[in-house]
Amino acid sequence: MRGEPVRKRVPAGVAACLLLLVTAAGCGDTGDSDASGGGSGGGTLTVFAAASLTETFTALGKEFEAAHPGVKVRFSFGASSTLAQQITQGAPADVFAAASPATMKTVADAGDAAGAPQVFTRNRLVIAVPKDDPGRVGAVRDLSRPGLKVVLCAEQVPCGAAAKKALDAAKVTLKPVSRERDVKAVLTKVRLGEADAGLVYRTDAKAAAPQVKGIEFPESAQAVNDYPIAEVAKAPRPALAKEFVALVLGPKGKAALTGAGFESP
Numbered sequence: 001m002r003g004e005p006v007r008k009r010v011p012a013g014v015a016a017c018l019l020l021l022v023t024a025a026g027c028g029d030t031g032d033s034d035a036s037g038g039g040s041g042g043g044t045l046t047v048f049a050a051a052s053l054t055e056t057f058t059a060l061g062k063e064f065e066a067a068h069p070g071v072k073v074r075f076s077f078g079a080s081s082t083l084a085q086q087i088t089q090g091a092p093a094d095v096f097a098a099a100s101p102a103t104m105k106t107v108a109d110a111g112d113a114a115g116a117p118q119v120f121t122r123n124r125l126v127i128a129v130p131k132d133d134p135g136r137v138g139a140v141r142d143l144s145r146p147g148l149k150v151v152l153c154a155e156q157v158p159c160g161a162a163a164k165k166a167l168d169a170a171k172v173t174l175k176p177v178s179r180e181r182d183v184k185a186v187l188t189k190v191r192l193g194e195a196d197a198g199l200v201y202r203t204d205a206k207a208a209a210p211q212v213k214g215i216e217f218p219e220s221a222q223a224v225n226d227y228p229i230a231e232v233a234k235a236p237r238p239a240l241a242k243e244f245v246a247l248v249l250g251p252k253g254k255a256a257l258t259g260a261g262f263e264s265p
Contacts, residue, residue: 042068042069042070042071043070043071043072043237043240044071044072044073044074044237045064045071045072045073045074045094045095045237045240045241045244046074046075046076046092046093046094046095046236046237047061047073047074047075047076047093047094047095047096047097047244048075048076048078048083048086048091048093048096048097048232049075049076049077049083049095049096049097050077050078050079050080050083050097050098050099050158050182050227051077051078051079051099051182051183051184052099052123052159052183052184052201052203052204053077053097053099053227054075054077054184054207055203055207055260056203056256056257056260056262057075057077057097057248058075059256060244060247060248060252060253060256061073061075063247063252064243064244064247068240071240073244076093077184078181078182079154079157079158079181079182080098080100080103080104080157080158081103081106081156081157081158082157082181082182083096083098083103084096084098084103084104084107087107087110087112087232088106088107088110088112092236093232093235094231094232094235094236094237094238094240094241094244095229095230095231095232095235095241095244095245096113096229096232097120097227097228097229097248098117098158098227098228098229099123099157099158099159099227100158100161100225100226100227101117101119101226101228102158102161103158104117104228104230107230107232108230111233112232112233112234113230113231113232113233114230114231114232114233114235114238114241115230115231116230117228117229117230118228118229118230118245118249119226119227119228119265120227120228120248120249120253120257120265121227121254121257121262121263121264121265122225122226122227122262122263122264122265123201123202123203123224123225123227123261123262123263124162124201124220124221124223124224124225124263125159125162125163125166125199125200125201125202125217125220125223126199126200126201126202126205126214126215126216126217126220127140127143127197127198127199127214127215127217128186128187128190128197128199128200128204128205128208128212128213128214128215129190129196129197129212129213129215130190130191130193130196130211130212130213131210131211131212131213133213134193134196135148135149135196135197137196137197137215138215139217140166140167140170140172140217140219141170141172142197143167143172143174143197144172144173144174148196148197149177149194149195149196149197150174150176150177150195150197150198150199151176151177151178151179151180151186151189151190151194151195151197151198152176152179152180152186152198152199153179153180153181153182153183153185153186153199154179154180154181155179157181157182157183158225159182159183159186159199159200159201159225160179161223162199162223162224162225163199163223164223165222165223166199166217166219166220166222167199167219169219169222169223170217170219177195178195183200183201183204184204186198186199186200187200187204187205187208187212190212191208191212201225202214202216202261203260203261203262206260206261207260224263226265227265229245229248229249230245231245
């Protein structure tokens with residue numbers, strides 16, 4: 001009939017191919033079930049962690065990535081107090097591992113911790129000196145010697161608070177030449193010879209050997225820091241966050257921490 005559109009037949013093979021393409025396109029968004037925070041598909045897991053956890057968590061992150069193809073673990077290491085402030089101000093993070101219960105409490109009190117934080121390890125201070133030990137430091141009382149350049153962490157960060165407790169226990173009073181933002185900054189000053197000594201965590205001195213020597217002192221037992229970990233409330237990747245926390249709390253995490261010089265809680 002005139003005016004009726006001409007209908008062309010599509011070969012059966014072509015029709016089958018078109019159907020396959022349409023079906024594949026319709027299923028394309030199901031591969032990453034954690035895109036909205038639900039599953040444990042590929043993506044980026046963001047972990048905020050105390051600076052003293054840098055080496056251990058970096059190694060655990062690589063292990064986590066190997067066990068979760070397509071997942072990238074991104075770390076933000078720094079002073080626990082600074083990281084806690086960033087989280088409470090809305091910085092996107094999935095996991096927070098702090099170097100003290102006080103800094104974790106800041107996050108928990110703000111309602112930004114999912115569930116109760118769990119202590120996963122402990123750490124204590126040592127006196128860090130350059131490998132050639134120009135200040136001839138042998139004990140904590142030597143830190144008050146006139147002319148000795150000593151660096152400490154800022155008092156508001158966990159390593160600074162621990163240093164104050166340890167020095168008070170040893171009845172040692174000193175005036176540091178500088179106070180640094182975190183334990184890694186203190187270690188760097190010592191390693192570069194810009195300071196004769198500094199108080200750092202045992203694990204940091206061990207990681208910096210042989211450039212830095214760690215000297216144990218008994219008063220450090222009065223200032224042992226507990227390290228808590230928690231999933232962050234409203235984490236972008238909650239399923240991955242749970243799995244990473246499980247790794248840290250599990251046998252592999254404990255072995256890595258002990259090997260680095262941390263203590264069991």
